[in-house]
Amino acid sequence: MEMEAKRRKERAEEEWREYEEFRRGEREKEEEEIRQLRERRERRKMEREEEEKRLAELRQIEDQKRRAEEEERQRKKREEEQRKREERERKKKEWEERKNANRPNFVITKKEPGAQETEEEKKEEVTKSKEQLEAEKRAILEQRIQPLNISGFNADQLKNKAKELHDLICRLEGDIYDLSQRFTRQSYDMQELAERARQINKG
DSSP states (O other): OHHHHHHHHHHHHHHHHHHHHHHHHHHHHHHHHHHHHHHHHHHHHHHHHHHHHHHHHHHHHHHHHHHHHHHHHHHHHHHHHHHHHHHHHHHHHHHHHHHTTTSOSOOOOOOOTTOOOOHHHHHHHHHHHHHHHHHHHHHHHHHHOOOOOOTTOOHHHHHHHHHHHHHHHHHHHHHHHHHHHHHHHHHHHHHHHHHHHHHHHHO
């Protein structure tokens, strides 16, 4: 009887140990599944963050590209408007020059023999000429000098702008040379006309 009770007790203890072992295995399995689930969740979270970051960078690049294209379009528009204004001014100037081509550009004042031009008259004539030159200079500068707007330009746009300014300077230097030659010829013509006027006054 005692032996039977002892065997039942040992069998019960063995079954309990097996149950405990089974439960321990189940808990470890559940913990492993929970750990893997957490890892997958963290991995998906990181992937979403990376994807959102990549999309934000793409949106930023697209925005910068659109802004650059808009600035380039505005720059070309301003340059085209400036070119048209300069073309209109050039045609207007040519028309005025053709219109005044047949008009005398000097006035010969015949004075009495022996009459001399006073210092005050000479000074007034020189002062008037300087004022006219200054007025013309200011008008030309206001037409030709445009504000330099390079905000937001990248390296390539700055290089293109520098090249445009260099070409403009070269063209203006050519204009200066042409105007200097024209001034020299006109000065010579004025001297000739002044000499003729003196000859007429003497006669």
